[in-house]
Amino acid sequence: MNLARKDIEHIWHPCSQMKDYEELPPIIIDHAQGIYLYDIYGNRYADVVSSWWCNLLGHCNRRINNAVKKQLDQLEHVIFANFSHRPAIELCERLTGILPAGLTKFFFTDNGSSAVEAALKMSFQYHHQTGSPQKTRFMALSDAYHGETVGALSVSGVDLYSQMYKPLLLDIIRVDGPDCYRCRYGKHRESCNAECFLAAEQAFAEHAHEVCAFIAEPLVQAAAGMKMYPPAYLRKLRQACDHYQVHLIADEIATGFGRTGSMFACDQAGISPDMLCLSKGLTGGYMPMALVVTTQTLYDAFYDDYSAGKAFLHSHTYSGNPLACAAANAVLSIMQEEKILEKANENAGYFHRLVHETLSSHPHVGDIRSTGLINAIELVADRSGKKSFSAKQRIGYQIYKKALKKGVLLRPLGDVLYFNPPLVINRGEMDFVVSVCHECLQEVLG
Numbered sequence: 307m308n309l310a311r312k313d314i315e316h317i318w319h320p321c322s323q324m325k326d327y328e329e330l331p332p333i334i335i336d337h338a339q340g341i342y343l344y345d346i347y348g349n350r351y352a353d354v355v356s357s358w359w360c361n362l363l364g365h366c367n368r369r370i371n372n373a374v375k376k377q378l379d380q381l382e383h384v385i386f387a388n389f390s391h392r393p394a395i396e397l398c399e400r401l402t403g404i405l406p407a408g409l410t411k412f413f414f415t416d417n418g419s420s421a422v423e424a425a426l427k428m429s430f431q432y433h434h435q436t437g438s439p440q441k442t443r444f445m446a447l448s449d450a451y452h453g454e455t456v457g458a459l460s461v462s463g464v465d466l467y468s469q470m471y472k473p474l475l476l477d478i479i480r481v482d483g484p485d486c487y488r489c490r491y492g493k494h495r496e497s498c499n500a501e502c503f504l505a506a507e508q509a510f511a512e513h514a515h516e517v518c519a520f521i522a523e524p525l526v527q528a529a530a531g532m533k534m535y536p537p538a539y540l541r542k543l544r545q546a547c548d549h550y551q552v553h554l555i556a557d558e559i560a561t562g563f564g565r566t567g568s569m570f571a572c573d574q575a576g577i578s579p580d581m582l583c584l585s586k587g588l589t590g591g592y593m594p595m596a597l598v599v600t601t602q603t604l605y606d607a608f609y610d611d612y613s614a615g616k617a618f619l620h621s622h623t624y625s626g627n628p629l630a631c632a633a634a635n636a637v638l639s640i641m642q643e644e645k646i647l648e649k650a651n652e653n654a655g656y657f658h659r660l661v662h663e664t665l666s667s668h669p670h671v672g673d674i675r676s677t678g679l680i681n682a683i684e685l686v687a688d689r690s691g692k693k694s695f696s697a698k699q700r701i702g703y704q705i706y707k708k709a710l711k712k713g714v715l716l717r718p719l720g721d722v723l724y725f726n727p728p729l730v731i732n733r734g735e736m737d738f739v740v741s742v743c744h745e746c747l748q749e750v751l752g
């Protein structure tokens with residue numbers, strides 16, 4: 307029996323209708339290098355989605371590989387309560403130097419969703435312990451994505467993932483978020499003053515007294531289709547949170563580590579959140595690890611004699627895994643020593659122009675949006691009315707299947723095609739993936 311058939315016999319894949327695999331069997335990857343994945347038949351795929359946005363510096367990066375191998379022979383894992391190790395300490399010390407100001411206390415979890423869960427609990431407990439026990443609810447944006455576990459899914463607002471589970475979810479205050487392509491105020495993302503923040507302002511005025519935290523993905527709502535909004539919105543959000551004593555939780559799980567052109571998306575707004583969630587690029591996409599980074603103020607509200615019952619009694623078995631920390635430290639060294647972000651930013655303009663020149667004239671391309679090396683192309687049925695295709699047509703999925711045959715992993719978000727490649731992608735590789743995208747678009751939509 308071949309491997310793909312054995313896979314289907316045993317494995318239930320994430321975010322998949324398994325029946326689709328009858329027609330499109332799993333691609334068994336044998337090895338990888340740089341932006342390329344190689345399957346067991348020797349076919350090559352350009353990983354322009356960074357394997358779900360986590361691969362930051364290319365696959366099998368020599369320096370990260372060596373760092374993990376070296377760590378493996380020294381210490382693979384140790385309980386993180388009462389025990390610690392050099393790689394974790396080094397990582398937090400180094401991150402303190404590059405994170406938005408005031409973020410100095412690091413809580414480890416083991417994936418993005420678990421970081422979001424920890425941040426929500428922390429915020430709730432903070433208010434409980436500082437005289438505001440009536441603050442028990444959370445605010446979040448429409449089209450938000452914060453993960454799949456029940457708390458994280460509650461604050462997420464993408465119905466495709468959460469609708470089914472509504473009876474299980476927390477009662478969230480949902481705020482109509484920015485929608486720059488279909489702006490209700492007729493403004494442009496480059497020049498507006500985040501007029502759409504009005505909806506949030508109204509929600510704060512009505513609910514802030516019962517709210518512990520507002521969680522948001524800064525600048526890019528990735529899972530919603532790489533929806534982008536301006537820094538001005540974040541600045542207003544920071545001000546409102548301060549005014550109403552609501553924590554701001556910045557979920558930079560997807561945007562962190564240079565994806566938006568700055569080290570963190572919050573940097574572009576010049577704001578610091580009360581809690582910052584990191585994962586994905588944190589380890590270069592090597593290991594599942596995540597962090598909630600918070601302030602001294604928040605930390606102090608939990609600091610007391612044990613008998614006061616104020617500790618944050620939250621834990622994950624693999625907290626602070628040394629192999630993951632070693633990978634993360636290597637990522638920071640490479641980013642700095644090899645000037646990764648500077649080089650990516652030099653190429654970003656080229657990439658954006660290329661996407662624009664190649665794709666913007668197609669009658670079904672409604673919007674092209676970009677920040678850093680992220681370029682997203684929203685396909686629409688009707689360009690002037692900005693009307694989407696019916697989801698049942700699965701336009702994005704058809705293009706995805708064609709692109710795979712041509713060696714590009716262009717897994718879309720609905721009908722939004724996007725590139726969110728490793729930061730080390732070069733211009734020749736950009737030429738190749740954009741031309742394949744164009745060919746497939748024409749084959750499916752004419």
Ligand SMILES: *Cc1c(COP(=O)(O)O)cnc(C)c1O
Binds near residue numbers: 422558585
């Ligand atoms: C991926 C993602 C998560 C969830 O991370 P997992 O590791 O998949 O649990 C949360 N928030 C954002 C913004 C993400 O992109």
